[in-house]
Amino acid sequence: MIDRSKHIYRHRAADYERLVAREDYQGNLFAALNDIRPLDGLDVVEFGAGTGRLTRMLSVQARRVQAFDIEPAMLAQARINMLETGMSNWSLALADNARMALAPGCADLVIEGWSFGHTVHWHKSDGLRQVDAMLAEMRRVLRPGGAAVLVETMGAGQRRPAAPSRELAKLYAYWREEHGFQYRWIRTDFHFASPEEADELIRFFFGDHDAAAWLSPDQVIVPECTGIWWRQYD
Numbered sequence: 001m002i003d004r005s006k007h008i009y010r011h012r013a014a015d016y017e018r019l020v021a022r023e024d025y026q027g028n029l030f031a032a033l034n035d036i037r038p039l040d041g042l043d044v045v046e047f048g049a050g051t052g053r054l055t056r057m058l059s060v061q062a063r064r065v066q067a068f069d070i071e072p073a074m075l076a077q078a079r080i081n082m083l084e085t086g087m088s089n090w091s092l093a094l095a096d097n098a099r100m101a102l103a104p105g106c107a108d109l110v111i112e113g114w115s116f117g118h119t120v121h122w123h124k125s126d127g128l129r130q131v132d133a134m135l136a137e138m139r140r141v142l143r144p145g146g147a148a149v150l151v152e153t154m155g156a157g158q159r160r161p162a163a164p165s166r167e168l169a170k171l172y173a174y175w176r177e178e179h180g181f182q183y184r185w186i187r188t189d190f191h192f193a194s195p196e197e198a199d200e201l202i203r204f205f206f207g208d209h210d211a212a213a214w215l216s217p218d219q220v221i222v223p224e225c226t227g228i229w230w231r232q233y234d
């Protein structure tokens with residue numbers, strides 16, 4: 001059976017967009033990214049861009065954002081979203097995170113959000129090796145002095161950070177201990193328009209079990225913790 005999240009990326013991109021449009025209502029991610037590496041004037045390459053949530057955020061300040069994803073349906077939704085911004089310093093194209101059709105040394109900043117983490121669940125036997133190939137691809141397209149930024153879940157439905165699975169805990173430790181990434185975490189809470197919307201969208205993405213555990217009647221804010229790992233390369 002196809003994995004739940006893969007099914008969503010393939011068939012329900014518009015609903016995914018409705019969910020992430022409610023995420024990080026306090027704008028903590030944009031502030032944290034600018035703190036780590038001011039985005040003004042940067043050439044950015046984005047891996048696993050999905051419906052363009054980060055693409056949109058980055059393109060406000062960056063010189064150019066070249067964004068990629070493996071799912072045509074997610075890119076089609078991203079195109080709709082990006083056209084609505086009226087900006088023109090972005091591009092979207094199909095690519096696997098491990099193989100970008102880009103020349104070496106074309107980016108000041110490479111970034112992925114909530115994409116590499118899937119690999120360790122989808123490929124249990126060699127997930128770390130596959131993520132290594134993605135990190136190598138990030139390194140290849142970076143200019144000297146460029147920075148890589150990885151944004152991944154540290155737990156939805158909770159107020160304090162904790163990796164939601166053993167596989168992710170291992171991946172995150174690996175990034176810090178073997179790849180020399182620095183780490184911080186932020187809150188990226190969802191603020192839904194109504195309790196009904198909260199119930200619908202949390203159930204849609206996270207499932208009935210998590211919806212029942214996280215939501216009380218009348219709840220419109222759902223806490224979430226997000227980790228940011230970053231590293232500058234010589």
Ligand SMILES: C[S@@+](CC[C@H](N)C(=O)[O-])C[C@H]1O[C@@H](n2cnc3c(N)ncnc32)[C@H](O)[C@@H]1O
Pocket residue numbers: 009020047048049050051052053054068069070071074095096097098112113114115116118
């Ligand atoms: C949770 S979504 C995150 C999307 C977006 N970065 C965001 O912040 O909303 C994960 C995305 O990673 C993409 N993805 C997963 N594996 C990939 C791979 N090997 N290469 C490219 N994209 C991939 C999926 O298609 C999906 O759009």
